Amino acid sequence: xxxxxxxxxxxxxxxxxxxxxxxxxxxxxxxxxxxxxxxxxxxxxxxxxxxxxxxxxxxxxxxxxxxxxxxxxxxxxxxxxxxxxxxxxxxxxxxxxxxxxxxxxxxxxxxxxxxxxxxxxxxxxxxxxxxxxxxxxxxxxxxxxxxxxxxxxxxxxxxxxxxxxxxxxxxxxxxxxxxxxxxxxxxxxxxxxxxxxxxxxxxxxxxxxxxxxxxxxxxxxxxxxxxxxx
Amino acid sequence: xxxxxxxxxxxxxxxxxxxxxxxxxxxxxxxxxxxxxxxxxxxxxxxxxxxxxxxxxxxxxxxxxxxxxxxxxxxxxxxxxxxxxxxxxxxxxxxxxxxxxxxxx
Numbered sequence: 001x002x003x004x005x006x007x008x009x010x011x012x013x014x015x016x017x018x019x020x021x022x023x024x025x026x027x028x029x030x031x032x033x034x035x036x037x038x039x040x041x042x043x044x045x046x047x048x049x050x051x052x053x054x055x056x057x058x059x060x061x062x063x064x065x066x067x068x069x070x071x072x073x074x075x076x077x078x079x080x081x082x083x084x085x086x087x088x089x090x091x092x093x094x095x096x097x098x099x100x101x102x103x104x105x106x107x108x109x110x111x112x113x114x115x116x117x118x119x120x121x122x123x124x125x126x127x128x129x130x131x132x133x134x135x136x137x138x139x140x141x142x143x144x145x146x147x148x149x150x151x152x153x154x155x156x157x158x159x160x161x162x163x164x165x166x167x168x169x170x171x172x173x174x175x176x177x178x179x180x181x182x183x184x185x186x187x188x189x190x191x192x193x194x195x196x197x198x199x200x201x202x203x204x205x206x207x208x209x210x211x212x213x214x215x216x217x218x219x220x221x222x223x224x225x226x227x228x229x230x
Numbered sequence: 231x232x233x234x235x236x237x238x239x240x241x242x243x244x245x246x247x248x249x250x251x252x253x254x255x256x257x258x259x260x261x262x263x264x265x266x267x268x269x270x271x272x273x274x275x276x277x278x279x280x281x282x283x284x285x286x287x288x289x290x291x292x293x294x295x296x297x298x299x300x301x302x303x304x305x306x307x308x309x310x311x312x313x314x315x316x317x318x319x320x321x322x323x324x325x326x327x328x329x330x331x332x333x334x335x
Binding site for chain 2: 028031032035043044048051052055056057058060061064065067068069071075078079081082083084085086087088089090091093094096097100107108110111112114165166167168169170171172173174175176177178179180181182183184187188191192193194195196197198199200203211212213215216219220221223224227228
């Protein structure tokens with residue numbers, strides 16, 4: 001009912017507005033999806049690779065999971081590290097809540113479609129125009145469909161790439177891209193460097209599969225403390 | 231635990247993180263330091279994971295000039311920094327690695 005009160009434009013055109021606004025950024029996600037599919041399919045079946053895209057639908061965590069599987073990490077450490085990366089979704093979910101509150105029935109769907117990209121596009125939109133849960137869902141759906149197609153392409157096509165074409169490097173190159181996109185500010189750079197060095201130093205101390213997670217917690221905590229002590 | 235179970239567990243955990251604030255936590259405000267801490271986490275995980283993928287070969291630290299993973303990171307970083315172009319960066323990384331691994335080292 002609340003939908004009808006709010007709706008001026010028809011259902012599909014509001015969904016489409018969100019999808020259209022997200023298309024440019026969704027296209028920039030395609031190479032990551034293809035690379036994820038190619039990397040993940042080296043240690044999982046095509047079905048499992050796609051299952052992760054369908055159910056987890058969080059690029060960075062999927063990449064880290066694929067990378068840790070390739071490095072032979074334990075499943076528990078992969079799970080904990082993946083959850084740790086996705087903790088930031090709590091913040092975005094809390095921030096988007098007032099904008100989708102008018103459509104309670106859409107909330108379970110909106111939750112699954114929450115990503116950095118849709119969050120950024122929708123918050124920019126709601127800054128300028130009235131909140132619309134359907135805009136957010138349309139944005140999320142566009143990204144969801146493109147992510148599935150890209151992952152599937154990577155999983156199918158990656159297996160066909162013969163050795164010697166540098167596929168072993170797809171993961172490292174993707175991580176480098178993501179670092180440039182996600183690390184912000186001098187403090188962010190220092191925290192990232194500290195985490196990298198710590199993860200290497202900790203390997204003999206902590207079980208090697210946990211070193212990434214322990215190093216991240218220490219580096220992020222130090223970064224937060226440094227700012228609070230200033 | 232099979233890989234399928236791992237995927238489903240990660241999916242369930244991730245969905246909980248996405249859905250909880252939309253329901254029970256909707257009015258809870260996280261303190262400023264928690265925002266700050268969470269904003270630093272993704273970059274730190276990525277950097278730690280990259281360090282592992284470049285510098286750990288066969289379970290040992292490989293800080294030498296014949297580590298093709300490490301050497302290929304140099305052009306890859308330069309292209310990422312200069313162009314901010316995902317496709318170009320990936321191609322540079324994969325090509326550099328293939329050349330270093332098969333032709334030079």
